[in-house]
Each structure stands twice: as C-alpha cells, then as structure tokens.
Amino acid sequence: MRFVAALLSVLLFALPAAAQDTQDEAAENVNVAEPSLPERIEIGLSTETIAITSDFSGVDLTIFGAIDNIDPLVQRQGRYDVFVVLEGPSVDLVTRRKARVLGIWMNVDSQSYTGVPESFLISSTRQPQDATDLETLARLSLGVGQVRLRPDETAANSEEDVREFTAALRRLKEEGGLYQEFPSGVRFISQSLFRAQLRLPANVPLGRHVARAYLFRQGLLVAQTQATLDIRKAGIEYQLYRLAQDRSLIYGLASVLLALLVGWLGRVMFRRD
C-alpha cells in the first residue's frame, strides 16, 4: 500500500524566457497591447512509462509545464487558462441494460461504441465553462461531459435509447473514477511555470496514454501541445499477464501443475492417517 508518487519533472523552457522578460521590461511598458511573439506551451514528462506493481492502488500524477512568450499584463489579470488532459487508449465497448424478464433481471438490450477512451482525466485552472465557450470545449473534448462517445449506428436502438445508453456509459465511467475533472488542478507556480495535478485511479487502463495541454488567452485557444505516457504492468504480474496472453497453453498447464503441487504438499505436510 505504499503510495507510489510518480513525479514528472520540469522542462525548464522558462529560464531563458524569464531572463528576456527583465531585459525587455522597459520596452514592454511602452508597448503592452502588441506582444511580439505568439505564446507557446510546453509540458514535460520526466518518464515515458509508469509501471504498475503488485501494490498499485492509484497514483497522484503531476505534470509540469511552461509557457513561452507570456504577456505579463494578461497573466497578472489571471486571463491565461491552462487545460491538461490525460486520455487513455481507445477501445470498443458495449453498454448493456437490464430489464425484468419473467421475474428475473437480465441484460436485454445493448449499444456498442467505437473508439471510447478508457480513461479521461482533465485538470484545469478553473471550471471549464468559465474558461472558454461551450463550443470550444466540445470541439476539443475539454470536460467529462464533452468526451466524444460514438455510438455504433447499426444497432436498432431509438434515438432516445441511444442517448440513455450514452449517458449511462459516461456516468459509469465517472463513478469508476476513470473519467474525472480536477477543476483547480492546474496552478501557476511562477509567472510562466505551471503544475497540473491528476489522480490516476487504481483501475487505470494499461497502454499508451496521451497527455494534451491547451493554453487559452482571454478565452481563446492560443497554443497546444501533447506528449505520450505508457502505463504498463511491471514485475512478475506483467510476466504472468504476458504469459497468459501469449503462451496460454503453457500458462494453463503451469497453473494445473501448481495446483497439483499445492494439493500434494498440503497432504504431505498435514498427514495424520
């Protein structure tokens, strides 16, 4: 139950930028409204993989980032907003619904979805709807309610049913901790450096995750970037998992052998008759 904290470190793009700021301060006082260069956003992951070991029970993930060519006046007014999204690998899912048939509760109808992100964690400087307009949030999938869930059109469900299935899928993902918002998870630690905090749940999906960062200036998207993060099993668990997947016959035979051995040992150790 040791609390594994994977700390992802800083890419210090900010240092040269900060030095430049002090030099240009005089010039900026004269000409504030017209920034010379467009802002850029960078995020840094000190590690490209997170290994899940046998005591994994979720982990706090910190992503550091920096903004280049920041406009100090806008920053002082708190008009820069940052979103950091960590999206898990996409899979095809089925949502099923139970109903009572002859007194028994059973799955009666279902709806398939293609390319559903298995996890979606979003951290931002403030509530998404306060940072920019809903249209932009929807276009960039910024928010649990904005994750794009594409229902399979071939199913014979009515439009209303599809809506209910989609809502249920989103709700179940949210309840399972796999879709989460951290509305004040991003904090500026200096004028141009920020820190985004996310909580990876214990059931975080394995595979390639994509971290995306967006910079908004006065509600308008001005810069974005992305990085990848591999989450995989480590140690003996991973070896067992790979064995079960790739060499399933050997794995099955080994499981049986283990059972025979334990059964026999139990008999030998406790022989009383």
Add this chain to the structure above:
Amino acid sequence: MALYLPIAEMSVNIFVLLGMGAAVGFLSGMFGVGGGFLITPLLIFYNIPPAVAVATGANQVVASSVSGVLSHFKRGTVDIKLGVVLLIGGIAGSTVGVWLFSILRDLGQLDLIVSILYVGFLGTVGGLMMAESLRALARSRSGATVSLRRPGAHSWVHKLPFKMRFKASKLYVSVIPVLGLGLMIGGLASIMGVGGGFIMVPAMIYLLKVPTNVVIGTSLFQIIFVAAYTTVVHATTNQTVDAVLALLLMLGSVVGAQYGAKAGQRLRGEQLRALLAGLVLLVALRLGYTLFVVPDEIYSISRDLLQ
C-alpha cells in the same frame, strides 16, 4: 495487504482471499466436497469478474481434489475404472461447456446463466439432500438403522444396454448413464467453475447405486482431471485463469481442509449431510436474491469481444 491480480486486473486484500480459501477448505474437508460451488460465488461477491472467478475456481478445485483423493487411494476407496468412464464423458462435456462459456460471455449473458445454474442446481440438490438427511435424522432418533444403498431396488437406469462391470464398486451397469453423468458434470464444471462433486456424489449414490464409501474417492479422482482440463481450456480460449488468485485460495483451502476433516469426524453422517444441505441452500438463496431483486444499477459496460 493489497495485491494486484494480473488477470483479474484489480487490487485485492491478500488476507481476505486467504481467509476465503481457508473457510471453504474447512467446509470442503468437513463434507468431502471440492468446494468449487462455494469459491466461485464468493469470488463473484468479492467483485472478481465472473469469467475469472469461474476459470480460477476450476484451478483451485484441482488442488483441493488432489489433497482429498490421496487419502482415498490409501484406503482403497477409488474405483479407477468407473472414474475413467466418467472422465471420458467429462472431457467431452467440458469442451462443450467452455465453448458455450465464450459464446455466453460475448452475448453478455454469462453472469445470468451462471447465476441461474447455481440457483437451480444448488437449490435442487440442497433441497433433496436436506429432505433426505432430515428423514434419516428422524429415523435414527426412532432407532432404525440407516442405509443409503438399497441393492434390490433397480430403476430404469439398470435396464439400459452396453453393460460394464465395475469391480471396486460391485456394480454391473450400462455405460450410457455413466458417460451421460460425466458429460453433464463436465459441462457444468466449465460453465460454473465447480468440480461438480455436489451433483456427482448424490447422482452416483441415488442413480447408479454406487456404494457410499467409493463414491467420494471416485468422484474426487475424476474431478481432478475434469477440473485440470477445464483450467487449461479456459486458459487457452478465454485467458481468464488468474494463477495468483488461485494460489492464494489453494494455500488457504489446503490448510483449512485439514481442520475441516477433523471437525467432520466428530459429526454423524446424516448431521453432516443436513449441514451441507443448509449451506448449499444458503448459497442458492443468496444468488437467487440478486436475480430477482431490483438491481442498484441496470447498466453495465463490457469490452466488445465480437469485433
């Protein structure tokens, strides 16, 4: 202490699983059954995915049956010939069962069928056993001798062709019901994750009229092979055997079984059967409850396995 299960893909408490194994082992040692019918529902109650619970339950049954059968070999209470014929049917049944298992899982009806089978079989077997043992208890109280075997009473089972002689069981019976019984148990074993002892034992006693002293040894003997075969087939077709989970359960159950066997020796046969029947009925009721009561959540998500 938390432990991450590689196949079930979840964190579990190591002591809960060891305790679960020990409790089931205690009961299986006491009653002379494999305990699969208790392990699989318990794992499902503990939120292990049913597909993993069933396949891993089969693996655990191998260990507890080996422990049990060794002492029966020593006492010479195993009819190997009868066991092998049952086994031939069992392997065929298990193959069909695992195939059905994958289809049901893809259709999203696996949990339902597993629950219905459990409720149906446990309810029936538990009810019959309870009635029989209560009658026996009443009779023994009034002083009459109790015998499960009535050699004179031949049923339709004994009129079928292709007869075969089973010396150790002092039995001359058609192979059709023997193969059929094996087939049915094999199929159930792979869908329910049980060895099938709780159905096999009464069926051998009441249907085939096998003497009670050979029944448990023979049933355990063939269950080892059916459960081992089921484990391997589940591992190769569904990749749902969790070896870490199975090991924890086995360790618990092997230890528990020793104490259970000792406790069992202090009770009389019909008392044991009444207790076992009560236990079986309780599991059936608990599973039946989830089938009939309005669920908290009517929606569920699963991976799309058909595409």
